[in-house]
Every structure is written in C-alpha cells, then in structure tokens.
Amino acid sequence: MSRQKKRIVVKVGSSSLTDERGIICMERMKTLVESLVRLKQEANTEVLLVSSGAVAAGLGHLQWSRTMITMPEKQAAAAVGQGLLIETYKHLFAEYGEMIAQLLLTRGDIEDRKRYVNIRNTLETLLHYGIIPIVNENDTVAVDEIRFGDNDTLGSWVGILAEADLVILLTDIDGLYTANPKEHPDARRIEVVKEITPELEKAAGGTGSVHGTGGMKTKLQAAKIAMQAGIELVIAHSRTERVIERVVAGEPLGTRFLPQKRLSGKKQWIAFGSKVKGRLFVDDGAADALVHGGKSLLAPGIVRIEGTFTEGDAVEIVQLDQRVIAKGIVNYSDADLRMICGSSEHHLREVVHRDVMILLEGVV
Numbered sequence: 001m002s003r004q005k006k007r008i009v010v011k012v013g014s015s016s017l018t019d020e021r022g023i024i025c026m027e028r029m030k031t032l033v034e035s036l037v038r039l040k041q042e043a044n045t046e047v048l049l050v051s052s053g054a055v056a057a058g059l060g061h062l063q064w065s066r067t068m069i070t071m072p073e074k075q076a077a078a079a080v081g082q083g084l085l086i087e088t089y090k091h092l093f094a095e096y097g098e099m100i101a102q103l104l105l106t107r108g109d110i111e112d113r114k115r116y117v118n119i120r121n122t123l124e125t126l127l128h129y130g131i132i133p134i135v136n137e138n139d140t141v142a143v144d145e146i147r148f149g150d151n152d153t154l155g156s157w158v159g160i161l162a163e164a165d166l167v168i169l170l171t172d173i174d175g176l177y178t179a180n181p182k183e184h185p186d187a188r189r190i191e192v193v194k195e196i197t198p199e200l201e202k203a204a205g206g207t208g209s210v211h212g213t214g215g216m217k218t219k220l221q222a223a224k225i226a227m228q229a230g231i232e233l234v235i236a237h238s239r240t241e242r243v244i245e246r247v248v249a250g251e252p253l254g255t256r257f258l259p260q261k262r263l264s265g266k267k268q269w270i271a272f273g274s275k276v277k278g279r280l281f282v283d284d285g286a287a288d289a290l291v292h293g294g295k296s297l298l299a300p301g302i303v304r305i306e307g308t309f310t311e312g313d314a315v316e317i318v319q320l321d322q323r324v325i326a327k328g329i330v331n332y333s334d335a336d337l338r339m340i341c342g343s344s345e346h347h348l349r350e351v352v353h354r355d356v357m358i359l360l361e362g363v364v
C-alpha cells in the first residue's frame with residue numbers, strides 16, 4: 001500500500017488512565033493527548049485512539065463502588081462514563097486545534113460484512129479530514145456473544161479496519177514477561193516475538209488468571225490477530241517518557257510482535273471477522289485442487305453440506321477427516337447448493353471463488 005503517512009493505533013487501558021483509587025486521571029489523559037498530537041502534527045502520522053475508561057469514569061462520577069457491581073450496573077456506568085470521557089478528550093484535543101470523533105463498536109459489527117465496510121469507510125473519511133477517531137466497545141449493547149470482551153482485541157481490529165502500520169497497547173507494565181513479574185520476580189521481559197508459541201501463551205497466564213480485564217492473555221490474543229493480519233504490534237508501559245513517539249521511532253521498548261505477510265482487506269475480513277455459517281465437506285480431489293492447485297471450489301467436489309447460510313456468508317471447507325482446510329464466501333444459499341449438488345446438471349459458477357477464499361494453514 002502506498003500511503004504517504006504512517007498510520008498508528010494506540011490502545012490505552014483503564015489502568016493507564018486512572019489513579020490508584022481507580023479514578024480517571026486528567027494528567028495521564030493530557031500526556032497521552034500531547035503525544036498523539038505531536039505525532040500527528042510533527043511526524044506526518046495519522047493516529048487512532050482506542051480508549052478504555054468508560055466504566056471507571058462512570059463509577060467515579062456516580063460514586064459507585066467497583067466491587068459487587070452487576071453487569072447492567074457496569075453497563076450503566078459505562079454509558080455515563082463514555083460521555084464524560086469523550087467530552088474530556090474533546091477539550092484536551094481542541095487545545096491543539098484537533099477534532100475528534102467517537103466510534104462505539106461491538107464484535108457483531110465486525111462479523112457483518114456490510115457494517116464492517118461502513119466502519120472502514122467512516123474511519124477512512126475521518127482520517128482524510130484529519131479528524132482523530134476515538135474508539136471504545138459499545139458496552140451498552142455488548143453481551144457475551146457480540147463482545148470483543150476486551151479493548152486489546154478491539155485495538156487490533158481497529159488496526160485491521162484502518163489498515164494501520166502499527167498498533168501500540170499501552171498498559172501498566174513494560175511488555176510481556178516470561179511469567180507474571182508480580183508473582184515471579186525473576187521473570188524477564190521478552191523484547192521481540194516472531195511467533196506466538198504455546199509457551200508464550202502459558203507465560204501470559206492461562207484461564208483463571210486474575211489481572212485487570214484480561215491481563216497479558218488478551219494482549220497476546222490481540223497480538224496474534226495483528227501479526228496474522230500483517231500489522232506490527234507493541235506492548236509498552238504507558239508511563240515511559242514519550243513512549244508512543246519512541247515506539248513509533250523503533251526504539252526497543254516493551255515487547256514488539258513482528259507482522260506476518262499482509263492479507264488483502266477482504267481476505268482479512270474472511271480470516272478474522274466473518275462468522276462461519278456453514279461447513280462444506282469436500283472429497284480428496286477437491287481438497288487437493290484447493291490446497292495445491294490454487295483452484296476455486298466447484299460443486300462436484302462437495303460431498304456434504306452443513307448449516308443454514310445465504311449467498312455471501314462465510315463457510316468452512318472441510319475434509320472428510322474433519323480437518324478444516326479453507327474459509328471463504330459462498331455463492332449460493334444452503335438450499336440452492338443442496339439442489340445443485342444433487343443434480344447432474346453442470347454449473348459453471350464456482351461455489352467458493354478463489355479470490356474470496358483463504359487457506360487456513362498458518363492462518364488460524
């Protein structure tokens with residue numbers, strides 16, 4: 001891609017925006033805003049901010065305790081806090097003549113191709129006009145099935161949507177360690193990650209680890225998505241002096257996750273965004289044609305169809321031994337496809353075209 005400006009996403013966690021009592025800290029927000037403005041105005045960089053802190057800001061304003069809080073109360077706090085948060089950002093950025101925009105997203109918005117494209121167009125337009133997008137999860141509507149669940153993953157998603165060059169996750173520790181340093185004082189910081197191995201996942205804490213919204217576990221998941229999408233991601237300490245500028249300049253701060261080969265925009269959505277609505281089981285000949293021959297999937301290779309889907313939905317292409325070999329956009333509904341596969345008529349149109357198919361080896 002030949003964009004003239006560098007494009008970066010900065011995600012800032014609640015722990016970096018609040019003080020020891022969990023109350024939003026104006027000084028910390030100011031420092032963040034100053035850095036983003038410097039990058040934009042002096043370093044020819046487009047910036048997008050993914051900011052947590054709505055729940056914390058709401059709880060503080062309502063003077064509600066953070067313990068013993070129900071999910072609807074948390075969502076109510078986020079609804080109060082989000083307005084306050086964005087109002088504060090608006091004033092802080094305005095001091096430097098910068099305009100901001102608010103985007104509240106859920107995972108469900110990404111899974112729907114039309115909404116995904118709309119979000120992408122909105123972001124592109126905002127950046128074109130020099131407006132700084134500030135993104136958070138739409139906590140009011142987000143229930144488990146449609147939640148990102150954590151803003152780390154959302155950060156990588158915004159990176160994908162905006163086709164960013166770099167995602168920076170700012171947190172309260174200076175990177176990923178070989179183990180949680182709070183429990184293992186001898187743990188070492190990992191400077192560069194080329195591949196996310198099971199050992200690394202173990203270092204970041206398995207399920208049941210009780211740190212923040214997800215501790216390092218969600219940051220590692222976010223890193224995996226970014227790397228596979230071809231975007232570099234850095235985890236760094238929010239309180240390191242001029243951290244954003246220094247990370248962008250390539251200083252070895254925090255933990256840097258190196259990107260893999262970049263997929264095209266549509267293939268990125270197929271790989272990471274689209275929700276699988278059905279499964280097409282294929283015979284060995286079709287599997288071989290897809291994996292080794294670079295071919296599209298045609299009806300004669302399909303042995304069994306599972307699920308309910310319409311044209312344009314994402315389906316998995318599966319071998320008879322249950323191995324998933326590809327994911328792609330199907331050209332028929334399941335009803336039409338059953339009819340086509342059951343008839344001896346010759347159908348020219350591919351069931352899944354090569355251009356909208358990704359082979360899963362090394363992707364998921």
Ligand SMILES: Nc1ncnc2c1ncn2[C@@H]1O[C@H](COP(=O)(O)OP(=O)(O)O)[C@@H](O)[C@H]1O
Nearest residue numbers: 013014015171177179180203212213214215216
């Ligand atoms: N291997 C590890 N390396 C670094 N930090 C870890 C590790 N395992 C768990 N952690 C914990 O993750 C915390 C950061 O995550 P979190 O509190 O969710 O931050 P944020 O609010 O910025 O998203 C650290 O303070 C640390 O206690």
Ligand SMILES: N[C@@H](CCC(=O)OP(=O)(O)O)C(=O)O
Nearest residue numbers: 014052053054055150151213
């Ligand atoms: N959407 C929530 C933040 C969720 C979240 O991931 O928080 P954090 O781990 O602090 O980045 C909020 O604004 O309070």
